[in-house]
Amino acid sequence: GAAEACVITPMECVKIAMQSEKASGGAAPMGTIAFATAMFRSGGVASLYSGLAATVLKHTAHSCFYFAAFHEVAPRPRRTTPSM
Numbered sequence: 001g002a003a004e005a006c007v008i009t010p011m012e013c014v015k016i017a018m019q020s021e022k023a024s025g026g027a028a029p030m031g032t033i034a035f036a037t038a039m040f041r042s043g044g045v046a047s048l049y050s051g052l053a054a055t056v057l058k059h060t061a062h063s064c065f066y067f068a069a070f071h072e073v074a075p076r077p078r079r080t081t082p083s084m
Contacts, residue, residue, distance in 0.1 A: 005055040010048040012055070014039060 014036045022029070030038070039047045 002056050002059070005052060005059050006049075009050075009052045009055050010036070013048050013050055 014032060017039060018032070018035050021035075036048070
């Protein structure tokens with residue numbers, strides 16, 4: 001959950017910022033790496049991890065529900081009683 005969010009959040013931030021820039025008719029389009037570099041230079045590491053807490057909470061909630069549902073749905077091994 002949390003480790004995954006630390007990897008995903010910067011990519012999501014860059015993607016969303018690129019989409020916002022395009023929608024607003026901003027500067028000329030640039031590649032993903034160049035855009036991420038520009039974000040890092042203008043806002044530092046914090047600009048790439050904006051929304052990390054929300055992403056961690058989302059992944060934590062998803063994992064809790066997923067594993068709870070899996071636990072309820074997964075087949076359980078039958079107990080066999082030894083015959084005497």
